[in-house]
Amino acid sequence: MARNIYGLDLGTYEIKVYDKKQDSTWKEKNVIAIVDGKEILAVGDEAYAMFERTPGNVEVVFPMKEGVISRFTDMQYLLQNLLKKERRFTRGSEYLIAVPTDVTEVEKRAFFDLVVHSTAKAKEVSIVERGVAQCIGMGIDVRKTKGMLIVDFGAATTELSVVGSGGMVLNKMLKIGGMTFDVAVQNMVRRNYDFLIGRQTAEALRKRFGVLGGNGKASMVVAGRNLVVGVPRYQEIPSSAVRAAMKESLETCTSQIGQLIERTPPEVARSIRKNGICLTGGVSRLPGLDRYIEAVTGYPVHVAAKPDLCAVEGLRRMINSKELKKLSYSMLDENYRWIR
Numbered sequence: 001m002a003r004n005i006y007g008l009d010l011g012t013y014e015i016k017v018y019d020k021k022q023d024s025t026w027k028e029k030n031v032i033a034i035v036d037g038k039e040i041l042a043v044g045d046e047a048y049a050m051f052e053r054t055p056g057n058v059e060v061v062f063p064m065k066e067g068v069i070s071r072f073t074d075m076q077y078l079l080q081n082l083l084k085k086e087r088r089f090t091r092g093s094e095y096l097i098a099v100p101t102d103v104t105e106v107e108k109r110a111f112f113d114l115v116v117h118s119t120a121k122a123k124e125v126s127i128v129e130r131g132v133a134q135c136i137g138m139g140i141d142v143r144k145t146k147g148m149l150i151v152d153f154g155a156a157t158t159e160l161s162v163v164g165s166g167g168m169v170l171n172k173m174l175k176i177g178g179m180t181f182d183v184a185v186q187n188m189v190r191r192n193y194d195f196l197i198g199r200q201t202a203e204a205l206r207k208r209f210g211v212l213g214g215n216g217k218a219s220m221v222v223a224g225r226n227l228v229v230g231v232p233r234y235q236e237i238p239s240s241a242v243r244a245a246m247k248e249s250l251e252t253c254t255s256q257i258g259q260l261i262e263r264t265p266p267e268v269a270r271s272i273r274k275n276g277i278c279l280t281g282g283v284s285r286l287p288g289l290d291r292y293i294e295a296v297t298g299y300p301v302h303v304a305a306k307p308d309l310c311a312v313e314g315l316r317r318m319i320n321s322k323e324l325k326k327l328s329y330s331m332l333d334e335n336y337r338w339i340r
C-alpha cells in the first residue's frame with residue numbers, strides 16, 4: 001500500500017489527526033480504560049465516556065500529563081488503536097508532529113519514539129513547534145510576519161509563543177489549563193457547599209459561566225454528593241463562585257503574558273501590539289476570556305476560528321505545501337537540533 005502522511009497534534013485531553021490520503025481531520029479524547037491494570041477495555045472517546053463512572057477494577061487514564069507523554073506504552077497503544085479504528089491505517093507512513101517547545105529534549109524525543117518504535121514503523125518523522133503550526137493554521141504567513149503572540153489555552157497547559165520571521169522567537173509553557181480550572185471549581189464547591197462533584201460537572205460549570213459576561217446572577221443546579229449527609233443530592237452553584245475559583249490561575253496566565261511581552265525584542269513587540277494576541281486551544285472558547293485578557297493586558301485579542309484544531313490545520317497546510325513543509329525538522333536527520 002502506498003505511504004500515507006499523518007499530521008499529529010497530541011494534546012493532554014484530545015488527539016487531533018490529519019490523514020492526507022483521506023484528506024480528513026478527526027479528533028478523539030486522549031484516554032485509555034484499563035481493566036485490572038493490564039487489559040485494555042476502551043480507548044479514545046469511548047474510554048472518556050467511562051471517566052468517573054467505572055467500577056474499582058477499571059482505571060481510566062490520560063497517558064499524557066502537562067503536555068508531555070507520561071505513560072509511554074499506554075500512549076503508543078492508544079495512538080495505534082485510534083489510527084486503525086475504522087480508518088484505513090497505513091504502516092510505514094510519514095508523520096509530521098506538532099510538539100511543545102518549552103519541554104526537555106527527552107520529552108520531545110518521546111513523540112518521535114512513539115511512532116518510530118511501534119507497529120506504526122514510521123518511515124519519516126518531522127516535527128514543528130506547535131506555535132508555528134498554529135500560526136500557519138490561522139492562515140498567517142509565518143515567514144513574513146514580524147511578530148505574533150499566540151496563547152494556546154489547552155487542557156493541562158497554556159503555551160505562550162512569540163513567532164516572527166519564520167520561527168519561534170520566545171516560548172513559555174505554563175502548567176495551567178482547562179483541567180486546572182476544573183480542579184479549582186471542584187475544590188471551591190467542596191469547600192463552600194460541602195458538596196462533591198465530578199470533573200466533568202466542574203467542566204460543565206466553567207464552560208457555561210466563563211470568565212465575563214451575563215448579569216453575574218446566573219446559577220446552575222448540579223448533581224453530586226452532599227458530604228454532610230453522605231448521599232447524592234442536587235446543589236445550586238452561582239456563576240460568581242465559579243468565576244472566583246478560576247481567578248488565581250487566570251491572573252497567573254495574564255501576568256506571564258505581560259512578562260513575556262516585556263522580554264520580547266522591541267521591534268517584535270511593536271508588531272504584536274499591532275497584530276494583537278491570538279488565542280487558540282479549546283479553553284479559549286470560555287465565554288469572555290478574550291475580553292478579560294484584553295482588559296488586563298491592554299492588547300487587542302482575537303480568538304482563532306476552531307481554536308482547538310488550529311495546530312492540526314497548520315499541519316494539514318504544511319503537509320500539502322512544499323514551501324511550508326520546510327518549516328519542519330526531520331528527526332531522522334543527523335544534524336537535527338531542536339534549538340538552532
Ligand SMILES: Nc1ncnc2c1ncn2[C@@H]1O[C@H](COP(=O)(O)OP(=O)(O)OP(=O)(O)O)[C@@H](O)[C@H]1O
Pocket residue numbers: 010011012013014015066067153154155156157158177178179203206207280281282283284285286287307308
Ligand atoms: N466551549 C468550551 N468552553 C470552554 N472550554 C472548552 C470548550 N470546549 C473545550 N474546552 C476545553 O478545552 C480543553 C481542550 O483543549 P485542547 O484540545 O486545546 O487541549 P489539549 O491540546 O488536549 O491540551 P494541552 O495543549 O494542554 O496538552 C479542555 O480542557 C476542554 O474542557
